[in-house]
Amino acid sequence: MPGSSSQPNPDAVVVEHLSKTFHIRHMKSLKRAMFGRGTAPTTPLLALDDVSFRIPHGQTVAVVGRNGSGKSTLLGIIARVYKPSKGSAAVFGPDSRRPRIAPLLALGAGFHRDLTGLENIEFYGAILGLTPREINEKRPQILAFAELEEKADTVIRGWNDGARLRLGFAIAVHTDPDLLLVDEVLAVGDESFQNKCYRLIDELQAAGKTILFVTHDLTVAERTAGRVLWINAGKLVMDGSPAEVLTAYRQSSEEPAP
Amino acid sequence: MLEELAELRRFHFLLGRLVVRELKVRYVNSVFGFVWSIVPPLLQVIVFTFLFRSVLHNPCRNYSAYVLCGLIPWTFLNSSTMDAGQSLIENYLVIRKVYIPREVIPLSVVIANFIHFALAWALYFTAFFGVARLIGIDLPVKPTLLYFPLITLVLVCFTVGLSLWVSALSMFYDDVRFILQTVFQLGFFIVPVVVPADLFRYTRLAQHHPGLYTLYMLNPITSVIDAYRKTILEPVPLGSFQMKGAPVELNWTLFAGAAGIAVFTLVGGYAYFNSRKWLFVERG
Numbered sequence: 004m005p006g007s008s009s010q011p012n013p014d015a016v017v018v019e020h021l022s023k024t025f026h027i028r029h030m031k032s033l034k035r036a037m038f039g040r041g042t043a044p045t046t047p048l049l050a051l052d053d054v055s056f057r058i059p060h061g062q063t064v065a066v067v068g069r070n071g072s073g074k075s076t077l078l079g080i081i082a083r084v085y086k087p088s089k090g091s092a093a094v095f096g097p098d099s100r101r102p103r104i105a106p107l108l109a110l111g112a113g114f115h116r117d118l119t120g121l122e123n124i125e126f127y128g129a130i131l132g133l134t135p136r137e138i139n140e141k142r143p144q145i146l147a148f149a150e151l152e153e154k155a156d157t158v159i160r161g162w163n164d165g166a167r168l169r170l171g172f173a174i175a176v177h178t179d180p181d182l183l184l185v186d187e188v189l190a191v192g193d194e195s196f197q198n199k200c201y202r203l204i205d206e207l208q209a210a211g212k213t214i215l216f217v218t219h220d221l222t223v224a225e226r227t228a229g230r231v232l233w234i235n236a237g238k239l240v241m242d243g244s245p246a247e248v249l250t251a252y253r254q255s256s257e258e259p260a261p
Numbered sequence: 262m263l264e265e266l267a268e269l270r271r272f273h274f275l276l277g278r279l280v281v282r283e284l285k286v287r288y289v290n291s292v293f294g295f296v297w298s299i300v301p302p303l304l305q306v307i308v309f310t311f312l313f314r315s316v317l318h319n320p321c322r323n324y325s326a327y328v329l330c331g332l333i334p335w336t337f338l339n340s341s342t343m344d345a346g347q348s349l350i351e352n353y354l355v356i357r358k359v360y361i362p363r364e365v366i367p368l369s370v371v372i373a374n375f376i377h378f379a380l381a382w383a384l385y386f387t388a389f390f391g392v393a394r395l396i397g398i399d400l401p402v403k404p405t406l407l408y409f410p411l412i413t414l415v416l417v418c419f420t421v422g423l424s425l426w427v428s429a430l431s432m433f434y435d436d437v438r439f440i441l442q443t444v445f446q447l448g449f450f451i452v453p454v455v456v457p458a459d460l461f462r463y464t465r466l467a468q469h470h471p472g473l474y475t476l477y478m479l480n481p482i483t484s485v486i487d488a489y490r491k492t493i494l495e496p497v498p499l500g501s502f503q504m505k506g507a508p509v510e511l512n513w514t515l516f517a518g519a520a521g522i523a524v525f526t527l528v529g530g531y532a533y534f535n536s537r538k539w540l541f542v543e544r545g
Contacts, residue, residue: 025543026543079357079358079542082358082359082360083360084356084357084358084359084360084542085539085542085543086539104360106358106359106360113354113355113358113359115282115286117285117286117289117290118282118285118286118289122282122285125278126278126279126282129274129275129277129278129279130275130355130359130361131359132272132275134274135274158289186358
């Protein structure tokens with residue numbers, strides 16, 4: 004099964020011949036499920052088509068591609084939210100421990116609006132696999148990074164999107180992840196917070212963490228990533244250095260280079 | 262399935278947090294908070310007692326003690342199943358983005374409801390076997406009270422199994438919620454929640470077809486309510502509820518059958534949940 008290993012692996016992420024087909028079912032009621040079997044139309048959607056790559060520990064990889072090209076599906080499979088239809092995707096830690104994957108949830112999807120910031124830290128930390136002691140230790144750092152010390156004991160309901168994003172990001176990166184998955188959420192924070200995030204990503208890179216992120220902002224990919232994967236219609240079109248891949252990608256999408 | 266259970270154990274801390282969240286969130290915006298888990302059943306008891314004692318002139322003494330033996334387990338089953346059915350939908354954003362063993366979500370809902378259930382029984386015993394004595398109502402403590410944990414275990418198996426089944430089905434079919442609402446509404450009157458199960462035994466239908474009574478008692482919730490009543494309280498006096506015969510002794514064979522069905526529901530529900538859980542996030 005993905006995500007478990009008995010001995011250290013030189014790669015953090017190993018994706019082999021990965022394909023994912025979604026079956027879009029057009030039946031929503033029991034009546035059609037019971038009496039309409041066989042007649043209910045299902046549209047197969049090939050989201051990923053025979054994708055293979057390896058990411059060594061400590062590399063930062065950006066995934067680019069048009070909307071609907073399969074980028075998020077790829078991250079979802081690596082985060083173990085979806086099961087592969089064919090092939091495999093495995094994550095390994097730098098040692099034989101169970102690897103810790105921290106997916107950055109879009110705008111704090113795991114937050115409950117009727118709980119306070121502190122309560123949400125506890126809960127969200129538990130989702131990401133932190134122990135109670137780890138949560139207690141990290142709480143001050145998380146609040147300081149998110150600049151939310153004053154709001155911490157108020158209910159999230161009243162927070163703005165930016166504040167929620169800051170908390171989600173702060174928790175995810177402070178879980179000490181072996182692999183950080185970022186699905187284009189950083190665009191929401193204000194500029195000073197974005198800069199702070201990039202500084203933190205630099206720090207994580209320096210600490211040898213592996214980062215895989217999806218982005219539409221090619222300058223971010225250029226600045227942050229050491230390698231870029233270009234996915235189009237579920238296929239891995241190009242895999243290489245940012246300069247090389249981004250030039251080709253820009254040409255194909257007829258986007259003028261800055 | 263063993264692999265899945267080991268995974269569940271690894272996430273027990275998350276399960277605990279989910280239960281706490283469930284309990285906190287339920288009353289967070291209400292002025293009276295936890296009181297709301299006690300007041301509605303209390304009002305139910307008062308209304309039913311008035312109805313049966315004063316309107317229907319039922320001679321059964323301590324009717325409220327009888328009716329609560331039905332209401333407490335019934336409410337646990339009803340709320341757990343209904344809440345579990347919505348739980349995965351409410352947490353859809355989480356399970357779409359991050360890996361957690363998905364069964365922790367419906368399970369946390371059942372556990373939160375179980376805490377209310379346990380609290381209700383604690384109040385029940387304090388009231389009827391403690392406070393009642395002070396005001397001169399003497400309910401004898403029966404040795405069969407020792408069966409209480411066993412009966413509760415059967416109820417928990419049934420509730421967890423049903424909740425897993427319902428929560429998985431609800432991810433694919435919105436109909437499940439409406440079907441359940443109707444089933445629980447009618448079930449309240451068919452299952453012996455406010456009247457003794459013996460009443461069904463003496464209906465003309467069950468007299469002519471004894472198999473129907475067996476079938477009736479094989480429903481785990483029926484058997485559980487009946488067993489709670491007969492192990493905790495004295496049999497209802499002759500003539501109460503206009504029953505056409507003597508109170509029936511607790512039939513352990515039928516109870517064992519119901520327990521078997523409860524365990525089957527649990528194992529089947531868990532297996533079904535596991536077979537479907539990877540498709541939850543792929544519904545179109």
